[in-house]
Every structure is written in structure tokens, then in C-alpha cells.
Amino acid sequence: MLERLPVPPRFPRKGPLYRVYWNWEITYECNYQCSYCYFWKEERYRQVYPSVSTGRWRQIWEAIFEDYGCGHIRFSGGEPFVYPDFIGLVSALAGMHTVDVTTNLAFDVHRFLREVEPGGVTLSASFHPEFVALRDFLDSVRLLQECGFPTSIAYVAYPPHLADLERYKSEAEKGSLFKIIPFHGEFEGKRYPDGYSPEQKKLLEGAAANTTNPSQKEINTQFLDRGASQKGSSMEKSCHMGELYARILPSGEVTRCCHPDSGKIGSIFSPGLRLLDAPAPCAVEACPCWKAMIVGRIEDKYSILWEMPAPKKDGSPAPRL
Numbered sequence: 001m002l003e004r005l006p007v008p009p010r011f012p013r014k015g016p017l018y019r020v021y022w023n024w025e026i027t028y029e030c031n032y033q034c035s036y037c038y039f040w041k042e043e044r045y046r047q048v049y050p051s052v053s054t055g056r057w058r059q060i061w062e063a064i065f066e067d068y069g070c071g072h073i074r075f076s077g078g079e080p081f082v083y084p085d086f087i088g089l090v091s092a093l094a095g096m097h098t099v100d101v102t103t104n105l106a107f108d109v110h111r112f113l114r115e116v117e118p119g120g121v122t123l124s125a126s127f128h129p130e131f132v133a134l135r136d137f138l139d140s141v142r143l144l145q146e147c148g149f150p151t152s153i154a155y156v157a158y159p160p161h162l163a164d165l166e167r168y169k170s171e172a173e174k175g176s177l178f179k180i181i182p183f184h185g186e187f188e189g190k191r192y193p194d195g196y197s198p199e200q201k202k203l204l205e206g207a208a209a210n211t212t213n214p215s216q217k218e219i220n221t222q223f224l225d226r227g228a229s230q231k232g233s234s235m236e237k238s239c240h241m242g243e244l245y246a247r248i249l250p251s252g253e254v255t256r257c258c259h260p261d262s263g264k265i266g267s268i269f270s271p272g273l274r275l276l277d278a279p280a281p282c283a284v285e286a287c288p289c290w291k292a293m294i295v296g297r298i299e300d301k302y303s304i305l306w307e308m309p310a311p312k313k314d315g316s317p318a319p320r321l
Helices: 054-068 086-093 109-115 134-146 159-172 198-209 214-224 299-305
Strands: 021-025 072-076 098-103 121-127 151-157 178-182 185-187 190-192 245-248 253-255 264-267
Touching: 054 086, 086 098, 086 109, 109 134, 121 134, 134 151, 134 159, 151 159, 159 178, 159 198, 178 198
Parallel strands: 021 072, 021 245, 072 098, 098 121, 121 151, 151 178
Antiparallel strands: 185 190, 245 253, 253 264
């Protein structure tokens, strides 16, 4: 069963379990315009975020720390580093919470290294070959790793890019975890990931399995089988989402999970923001989330899906999966 944490853990907490996992979609803006990405193409994702100073964000997260202790904050988007003073924000939060940033690495890495202390901050680097050469991208990855920031690599399996998958994977895996993300969208009249041909599926399955890291093999398989274990109705099933996890939108609205019908919990700007006190029934008819915290279903996979691996023997955090 899922471990309960009656007393919020205090920083530094370098490993699981965290009281709350926060997924903060801080902005949908991006400095790239990848052909396989829909964020920059659709008006609904061009939301304006409120103007909030780094000092104000620190106050907000200090209050959350007092209520819930050290949490894990995963930044996504869009590209988080285009948010004003994002490096300063990461530096401020890292004194209370662990932080993971999904990023294309097209930011001032040297400034980041000057201003952010290692030991609780990891990066999930997305490689986008339409905008950056692999060598330059890997140079940034290696520099971050050498300076104490565990950095994994993710690659979108866009059909036109599959011919280079094995080559990219071979180079990237020399010291890094390499995650294969199935393409979700339309290409040449087909909807993906269902549109992959048998040959393409075989290539992806082989690339996912062909790794010396057992954990990475399982996480890649989970990505490729995304949603398979969650098909069918999930109504009336209790879920920890909203209790142990919350999603923050660019507007500051806090929702139970990533599904648009999951329900609003409140606003990050509201004093005394309260998450659910216990698992609650899910109102979503068919849950699409492969990491859903459905009671009785998540516990056996918790270490793979949600835990931050234990620190290395030298005290530094291990890379996130």
C-alpha cells in the first residue's frame, strides 16, 4: 500500500516519498516551433500568465512548504525557461522543494550554473533535431551533468525522424538516460500513436528494449504502452490525484490532474490553498493517464512512476527516470 506521510517532510529531502507532486505548466510559450508540436499552433495554448515577481513566488511556495513540507515540482510547458526570471525562480524554490524541469536546453546554461545550486534540481532535456544539432545539445547535457545536475534526454518519435532514432539513441545513451516519447498527433492523414506501421512499431519496441539500464527499459516500455492499463471506465474509482498530486496552469488555477474534466481545486494565489484530504472518486469516464494514482493500481508501480531515485553514495541525487 502507498506509504502515508502524517508529518510533512522538511528539506532537504533527496528521495521519495513526497507529500505532494506538483506539475506546474508555467507557460505554453516556447522559443521553438517544432513541426510535431501543437502548443504553438493552437490559440487556446497562447494563454497569458500573470505578472508575478520571483519574491512573490517565493512567498507562495514558502506557505505551501509550511502546509505540505518538501514537495517535488515538475515544470513543463511550453518551454519553462522563457518565463521571466525562471532561473531565479528555480534557485528560490530549490531551497524548499526538489525541482525537475522539462526543457529544450535553449537557455543560458552558464548563467544557470552560476545561479542555481546543485543537489535537488534535475532536468529532463528534450532533443528537437529541427532546431539544434545533436553535438551541441549533448555538450549542454554533459556540462550540466558534470556540474551536479542529473539530466535525462527525451526524443519524440515523429515518423519523419525515425530513420535517425538509433543513431541519436546510441550517442545520447553514453552517460544519459534516453526516453522515447511516442508522437501524438496527425501526420500524412494518420493519427498517432495508433498510426505507426508494424515496421515502425517494431523499431520503437526494439529501441525501447535495447538498453543496459533495467529501469530505463521499463520506463520506455511504459511510454510506448501509454494508457493501455487505464483503458475503460474509471468512474467511481478512488484516486490520489488532487491529494498527492496537483496540476498548476499558467493562470495559477490548480486542478486535480491533467484531464480537463478532473475538477478545479483552487488557485495557487489563494491563501490557504488546500488539496484533498484523502483519495476521492474520479469523475472522468475514461482515464487516459498512464500514471494515474488510482487506489489499488498505482502502489505496485510507485517506485517506477513517481519516486525520485535514492541519492548516490556521494550524496548527489540520482538521475530521474
